[in-house]
Amino acid sequence: MSEDATSVIVTRRAQAFPKLDAGEIAKLRRFGAVHSWNDGDCLFAAGAAGPGMFVVLSGIVRVSRRDGLGGTVPVVDQGPGEFLAEVGQLSGGPAFVDGHAAGAVDALLIPPEQLRALVVAEAELGEKIMRALILRRVILIEQGSSTVVVGVTGASDTVRLAGFLTRNGHPHQVVDPGAEAAQALVQAHAAGPADLPLVLCPTGQVLKNPRESELARCIGMVDPARVVGRRFDLAVVGAGPAGLAAAVYAASEGLSVVVLDARAFGGQAGSSARIENLLGFPTGISGQALSGRAFVQAQKFGAEIAIPMTVSRLDCSSAHAGLLRLELGEYGAFGTLEARTVVLATGARYRRLDLPGQERFEGRGIAFWATPLEARQVQGQEVLLVGGGNSAGQAAVYLAGHARRVRILVRRPLVETMSQYLVDRIAASPAIEVVVGARVVALSGDEELERVRWKMADGETDEPVRHLFLFIGAEPATEWLHGCGVALERGFVLTGGSLPVDAAGAPSAVRAPAQHETNVPGVFAIGDVRAGSVKRVGAAIGEGAAVVAQLHAYLALLPCA
Numbered sequence: 145m146s147e148d149a150t151s152v153i154v155t156r157r158a159q160a161f162p163k164l165d166a167g168e169i170a171k172l173r174r175f176g177a178v179h180s181w182n183d184g185d186c187l188f189a190a191g192a193a194g195p196g197m198f199v200v201l202s203g204i205v206r207v208s209r210r211d212g213l214g215g216t217v218p219v220v221d222q223g224p225g226e227f228l229a230e231v232g233q234l235s236g237g238p239a240f241v242d243g244h245a246a247g248a249v250d251a252l253l254i255p256p257e258q259l260r261a262l263v264v265a266e267a268e269l270g271e272k273i274m275r276a277l278i279l280r281r282v283i284l285i286e287q288g289s290s291t292v293v294v295g296v297t298g299a300s301d302t303v304r305l306a307g308f309l310t311r312n313g314h315p316h317q318v319v320d321p322g323a324e325a326a327q328a329l330v331q332a333h334a335a336g337p338a339d340l341p342l343v344l345c346p347t348g349q350v351l352k353n354p355r356e357s358e359l360a361r362c363i364g365m366v367d368p369a370r371v372v373g374r375r376f377d378l379a380v381v382g383a384g385p386a387g388l389a390a391a392v393y394a395a396s397e398g399l400s401v402v403v404l405d406a407r408a409f410g411g412q413a414g415s416s417a418r419i420e421n422l423l424g425f426p427t428g429i430s431g432q433a434l435s436g437r438a439f440v441q442a443q444k445f446g447a448e449i450a451i452p453m454t455v456s457r458l459d460c461s462s463a464h465a466g467l468l469r470l471e472l473g474e475y476g477a478f479g480t481l482e483a484r485t486v487v488l489a490t491g492a493r494y495r496r497l498d499l500p501g502q503e504r505f506e507g508r509g510i511a512f513w514a515t516p517l518e519a520r521q522v523q524g525q526e527v528l529l530v531g532g533g534n535s536a537g538q539a540a541v542y543l544a545g546h547a548r549r550v551r552i553l554v555r556r557p558l559v560e561t562m563s564q565y566l567v568d569r570i571a572a573s574p575a576i577e578v579v580v581g582a583r584v585v586a587l588s589g590d591e592e593l594e595r596v597r598w599k600m601a602d603g604e605t606d607e608p609v610r611h612l613f614l615f616i617g618a619e620p621a622t623e624w625l626h627g628c629g630v631a632l633e634r635g636f637v638l639t640g641g642s643l644p645v646d647a648a649g650a651p652s653a654v655r656a657p658a659q660h661e662t663n664v665p666g667v668f669a670i671g672d673v674r675a676g677s678v679k680r681v682g683a684a685i686g687e688g689a690a691v692v693a694q695l696h697a698y699l700a701l702l703p704c705a
Contacts, residue, residue: 152282161226175262180248187205188228190290194236195255197228199226199227199254200224203251205228205249209288227276230280238363264444264445292317293341295340300508301341301507310516313432339352371481372478378400381489384672385685386489390692395446397692414435415432416430419434453478460664464665470482488625490621497614509589509594509609510587510614512615519543522543530613544576550577553598584612594608621673668695670687
């Protein structure tokens with residue numbers, strides 16, 4: 145197999161596939177049990193739930209991946225002292241590759257719950273193993289896996305599904321339907337263009353232009369049965385920086401935690417190309433990288449993560465008895481789970497332009513984030529970006545490295561709404577033009593966005609634009625709380641001292657609410673969804689950490705479960 149010289153499997157092979165010495169293997173033995181396999185036996189299969197981490201004691205295990213179109217590609221052979229797993233095995237997720245015994249094999253099998261215990265209990269050894277697990281996921285993402293999206297590159301639904309998989313860190317590959325290897329699949333399953341893109345799941349099931357939730361279930365990314373009917377100490381709704389921080393700190397302190405998000409981990413921050421004003425990252429870090437690390441960290445400490453999973457309703461009828469219920473799926477289709485506490489970290493949804501017909505161009509020329517996927521689409525082309533906040537500035541700077549020109553439409557000068565370091569960087573870029581006092585008034589096109597008209601003080605401009613990025617703020621995602629009695633202000637959740645004195649359960653002589661506590665017992669709010677929060681990634685992470693102490697104080701008041 146030819147390998148790119150810049151690939152992680154080449155540049156960091158020693159870290160991705162380390163060899164354990166006898167002393168390290170001895171430490172691992174208390175976390176698992178020894179099993180044996182004969183020549184040709186399957187230890188794990190792509191698409192099936194992974195049983196955990198295998199530490200080879202004798203023999204060879206041959207790892208291969210399916211290309212999704214009938215072929216098999218060798219990945220690596222691993223022998224005595226080496227271990228087989230990737231980061232998904234922290235939670236028992238589906239395997240992305242196949243592992244077969246090449247001759248007789250003896251191996252120590254460490255199940256997911258024991259693997260999590262291992263990386264926490266054996267800090268130095270755990271660090272070596274965690275680094276390898278993460279790098280192996282990176283390698284799988286680089287190489288693609290047996291999840292295949294067969295669709296026209298740049299087509300809206302192809303971008304939608306590939307973007308969903310990318311934001312969730314799920315290895316996949318995109319194949320053009322005209323490619324020779326894909327033609328038989330297209331002929332067998334796509335009666336017409338409306339069936340594209342096709343998605344071939346690791347199990348062999350083929351989906352026709354699926355919804356993200358359908359795709360997630362097919363590839364084993366989410367399994368409602370893992371959370372439905374269970375009771376947790378804490379349910380975190382929203383997997384942005386605030387929610388993930390709360391999950392990491394709560395799970396690391398021994399609370400049983402479930403994290404639910406309707407789309408992907410990272411929230412709005414996950415779409416930031418580079419965050420440069422976050423403490424501890426002087427050269428910056430992408431929102432995807434930051435949230436990806438937090439996502440893995442939460443799993444390391446045992447948090448159960450269900451993404452994508454919609455929460456349709458919060459039932460607070462038993463809140464005063466120390467029990468909350470969350471209805472899962474649209475209209476509660478999947479059932480419910482119970483939690484002693486709930487942290488609202490749903491952030492906010494992207495605002496749209498108030499223009500007729502905008503919806504039909506979303507994903508067909510209009511985007512709300514700037515990731516490498518979008519950067520490839522705009523290569524050498526004209527880009528229009530609306531928004532004057534930091535997210536808009538970060539996106540403009542990132543896209544300017546790929547597009548021919550980026551024009552930023554704003555109503556006020558950037559110095560009034562954007563951090564100075566971004567204002568300076570935009571001013572220094574010859575590829576960026578700032579148009580002050582402008583607003584978009586019309587969009588046009590057939591199936592894709594083709595033209596944009598905007599108005600300025602001295603008239604209107606109508607130009608061909610195929611890529612429009614909107615960074616015009618967001619609205620709180622709290623409509624699902626209606627009926628629960630959580631106090632809101634313009635849709636944002638009121639907490640602590642901001643609660644009105646007449647709100648049910650609000651400040652009283654018995655117990656004043658904590659800083660992030662709502663008026664409903666056991667319900668807390670952090671991050672952008674909380675009224676009065678500072679809209680910064682660092683602040684969201686801080687609130688996620690701070691709320692855990694408040695959760696402990698509240699739980700201490702409840703009867704023992």
